[in-house]
Amino acid sequence: MQKDDNPFIVSGHIQPQYFCDRQVESERLTKLLLNGNNVVLKSDRRMGKTGLIQYCFDKPELSKRYYTFFVDILHTSCLQELVHELGRAVYDQTVPHGKKMTQRFLKAIKSLSGKMGFDANTGMPTFSLGLGDIEQPEYTLEEIFRYLQQADHPCIVAIDEFQQIGHYPEKNIEALLRGYIQKIDNCRFIFAGSEKHMLGRMFDSGNRPFYKSADSIGLEAIAREVYVKFICRMFAERGRTIDTALAEKVYDLFEGHTYYVQKTMNEVFSNMPRGERCTDETVQMSLQAILDGNDMFYRDTLSRMPLRQKSLLYAIATDRKASQITSAAFIKRHKLTSASSVQTAIKKLLEDDYIVEDAKQYRVSDRFFALWILRLLALGI
Numbered sequence: 131m132q133k134d135d136n137p138f139i140v141s142g143h144i145q146p147q148y149f150c151d152r153q154v155e156s157e158r159l160t161k162l163l164l165n166g167n168n169v170v171l172k173s174d175r176r177m178g179k180t181g182l183i184q185y186c187f188d189k190p191e192l193s194k195r196y197y198t199f200f201v202d203i204l205h206t207s208c209l210q211e212l213v214h215e216l217g218r219a220v221y222d223q224t225v226p227h228g229k230k231m232t233q234r235f236l237k238a239i240k241s242l243s244g245k246m247g248f249d250a251n252t253g254m255p256t257f258s259l260g261l262g263d264i265e266q267p268e269y270t271l272e273e274i275f276r277y278l279q280q281a282d283h284p285c286i287v288a289i290d291e292f293q294q295i296g297h298y299p300e301k302n303i304e305a306l307l308r309g310y311i312q313k314i315d316n317c318r319f320i321f322a323g324s325e326k327h328m329l330g331r332m333f334d335s336g337n338r339p340f341y342k343s344a345d346s347i348g349l350e351a352i353a354r355e356v357y358v359k360f361i362c363r364m365f366a367e368r369g370r371t372i373d374t375a376l377a378e379k380v381y382d383l384f385e386g387h388t389y390y391v392q393k394t395m396n397e398v399f400s401n402m403p404r405g406e407r408c409t410d411e412t413v414q415m416s417l418q419a420i421l422d423g424n425d426m427f428y429r430d431t432l433s434r435m436p437l438r439q440k441s442l443l444y445a446i447a448t449d450r451k452a453s454q455i456t457s458a459a460f461i462k463r464h465k466l467t468s469a470s471s472v473q474t475a476i477k478k479l480l481e482d483d484y485i486v487e488d489a490k491q492y493r494v495s496d497r498f499f500a501l502w503i504l505r506l507l508a509l510g511i
């Protein structure tokens with residue numbers, strides 16, 4: 131029987147058959163880890179860092195030899211929260227390795243073991259701790275590292291959105307973590323993040339604790355030809371057709387940015403019965419549906435944005451990629467107030483992640499938001 135599932139995965143774990151390319155990057159990441167290196171993985175948001183890490187963790191070269199741990203610290207804002215997240219991730223991902231390792235964890239993390247809850251069905255301890263239970267975060271952190279050091283397999287710990295530690299109020303976090311990471315000899319680390327400048331400063335500045343402590347991999351868009359072939363094959367295997375030119379058009383609209391291509395293709399696929407050929411109208415209708423779905427959220431965002439930031443956001447969206455935004459020409463063309471007001475506004479827009487800058491070029495970070503603004507301004511998408 132022919133497959134009929136939507137092959138364009140947009141959330142959660144991606145099975146290898148739905149994972150597009152990343153051959154070079156996954157080989158490089160795996161090789162670096164197997165050879166004892168730590169790795170910094172940088173890319174724009176939603177390019178596929180998390181997907182790549184999980185894809186590599188699933189590969190037998192890593193999964194058979196290592197215990198792998200994955201912790202996302204995007205929402206953490208201090209050491210206590212970091213330790214809570216790390217403790218939980220390490221515990222939850224230890225349990226599947228059996229009773230012996232679980233017992234070892236509980237023994238090692240003495241500062242917490244008395245406070246853990248119990249699963250009524252299995253009788254096993256659960257990591258149902260409140261933040262307040264982490265009374266001495268530095269001490270618990272030491273215990274977690276001690277546990278990893280004693281594990282009966284080597285370990286890989288991926289810390290996603292690692293740049294977040296740079297926002298913590300405590301000043302010594304980098305040095306503290308670096309100290310543990312340097313000492314532990316059976317554990318390799320992946321530091322992933324999307325704030326490229328911040329990560330760059332952490333790992334490339336001579337006066338910072340993490341200076342040159344990891345090899346760097348930058349994740350760019352998947353190559354056009356490879357992604358387009360993947361899209362066409364996914365459709366064909368499920369009794370549907372999309373022409374190369376149309377798949378290229380979607381790829382180009384988002385410069386191959388993974389999430390946006392995936393999401394659009396997911397919507398397009400969901401609008402196509404078996405046996406059908408994808409048309410320009412199907413793509414347009416799907417895009418409009420995605421933008422409609424975000425309507426409330428975008429309106430709300432704009433309603434809370436000061437006028438000067440909003441005007442600059444519109445100006446950048448209109449140019450799609452804007453450069454020299456403080457030049458007289460740019461200010462005049464977009465009817466902005468002054469170079470200094472543009473400077474103040476861009477600082478805030480960058481800080482709040484509405485705009486990203488790359489090689490002195492600015493664009494709206496959320497590419498659907500950019501299209502939604504163009505639609506709002508009746509400029510067509």
Ligand SMILES: Nc1ncnc2c1ncn2[C@@H]1O[C@H](COP(=O)(O)OP(=O)(O)OP(=O)(O)O)[C@@H](O)[C@H]1O
Nearest residue numbers: 139140149150175176177178179180181324388389
């Ligand atoms: N190689 C791939 N093939 C197919 N889909 C992918 C691939 N890589 C990522 N995706 C999809 O693209 C989207 C973004 O991927 P992911 O979450 O891994 O990016 P990220 O860089 O970690 O993003 P963020 O910065 O938001 O954490 C997800 O919907 C994911 O399912």
Ligand SMILES: [Mg+2]
Nearest residue numbers: 179180181290
């Ligand atoms: Mg991620």
